[in-house]
Amino acid sequence: MATGRTHRPATRSRGIPEATVARLPLYLRALTALSERSVPTVSSEELATAAGVNSAKLRKDFSYLGSYGTRGVGYDVEYLVYQISRELGLTQDWPVAIVGIGNLGAALANYGGFASRGFRVAALIDADPAMAGTPVAGIPVQHTDDLDRIISDNGVSIGVITTPPGAAQQVCDRLVAAGVTSILNFAPTVLSVPEGVDVRKVDLSIELQILAFHEQRKAGEDASGTDEGAPPMRATPNGRKGPDGDMPAVMPA
Numbered sequence: 440m441a442t443g444r445t446h447r448p449a450t451r452s453r454g455i456p457e458a459t460v461a462r463l464p465l466y467l468r469a470l471t472a473l474s475e476r477s478v479p480t481v482s483s484e485e486l487a488t489a490a491g492v493n494s495a496k497l498r499k500d501f502s503y504l505g506s507y508g509t510r511g512v513g514y515d516v517e518y519l520v521y522q523i524s525r526e527l528g529l530t531q532d533w534p535v536a537i538v539g540i541g542n543l544g545a546a547l548a549n550y551g552g553f554a555s556r557g558f559r560v561a562a563l564i565d566a567d568p569a570m571a572g573t574p575v576a577g578i579p580v581q582h583t584d585d586l587d588r589i590i591s592d593n594g595v596s597i598g599v600i601t602t603p604p605g606a607a608q609q610v611c612d613r614l615v616a617a618g619v620t621s622i623l624n625f626a627p628t629v630l631s632v633p634e635g636v637d638v639r640k641v642d643l644s645i646e647l648q649i650l651a652f653h654e655q656r657k658a659g660e661d662a663s664g665t666d667e668g669a670p671p672m673r674a675t676p677n678g679r680k681g682p683d684g685d686m687p688a689v690m691p692a
Contacts, residue, residue, distance in 0.1 A: 455526070459500045465490040466497070467523045473516050482513040524557075534561035536595045536619070538610050539602035540570060540580050543625060547599060548576040561593040566606070583610070590617035597621045604628040611638075 469489035473481055483501075487494040501507065501514070504522055508514040524530050535553070537544050540563050548560055563580045565571075570580045581589055589595070598614040600607050600622060607626035614622060621637045624630055630638050 455503045459503055460527075462490070462492060462496075462500055463523050463527055465492065466500070467520065467527070467529075470516055470520045470523070474520055478516055480513045481516055483508060486514065529557035531557065533558045533597055534593050534595045535559065535597045535599060536562040536564060536590060536593065536614075537599045537601060538564045538583070538586070538614070539600060539606070539626075540565040540575055541601065544599075544601035545575050547601065548578065558597070561595055562589045564589060566602075583613075586613050587617045590614065590619060595619060597623070599623045599625070600630075601625045 466486065469486055470481070472489070473486075481489075483494045483498050487497040490497065498508075501519075504526060506514065506519060506522055521530075535558050537547055537560060540548065544563070544565070548563055553560060560576065560578060563575055563578050564583055564586055565580050566583045568582060571582045573580045590598075595617075596619060598611075598619040598621070600610055600614075602610050604626045607624065607628050608630055611622060611624070611630045611632065615632060615636055620635060622630065622632070622639070624638055624640045625642075627642050627644060629640075632638055
């Protein structure tokens, strides 16, 4: 099996839009569930519902892969699993290094879903000398002083950053200098990278704030339908109103 440093997916060279690439894992997850239930074929409508998209968008996305299905039959589940896995580069081995083995880093190291999707946690790296040699998920933690050698020895092209925000950019710079070309960033900060390096950001606090916004809207809709006799809210200096007086203009980050 090839490793991540010797071959990269062909999605860019084939002109597949980034929005389509972002949806391919959703289709693959739904198709994998169907495959596990021994479902041989699936219609675009059924698969779109399972993936949470509309069927027209799904058919457009699959057209970029050269897969159009069969009228009256649908799509072959096993073939689509293979086709999407190949397009995403999941038919090969991708060694991954996690830098920052705190609670989040350790949890990711222990996650069993990576290996089944083609990602092998090859190295765990931390700046704390006391962590060196400590096994996490059966893998000994190594010190950041040896980062260049670790990346080279393991053929790592994907790095995961789970450090505090103040250390993230320095870690990113060292990963890039060592040859890492794709980074998954869990640190709550924006990373600067050179051209040719891809960064995906996962910020759980932002996702929670978005959910809080929707919860607040739902609560407001409920209140508007039941509190017709409620006293008017007092205006704040910036024009916003709250039932208990002044409200901050922006939710603290």
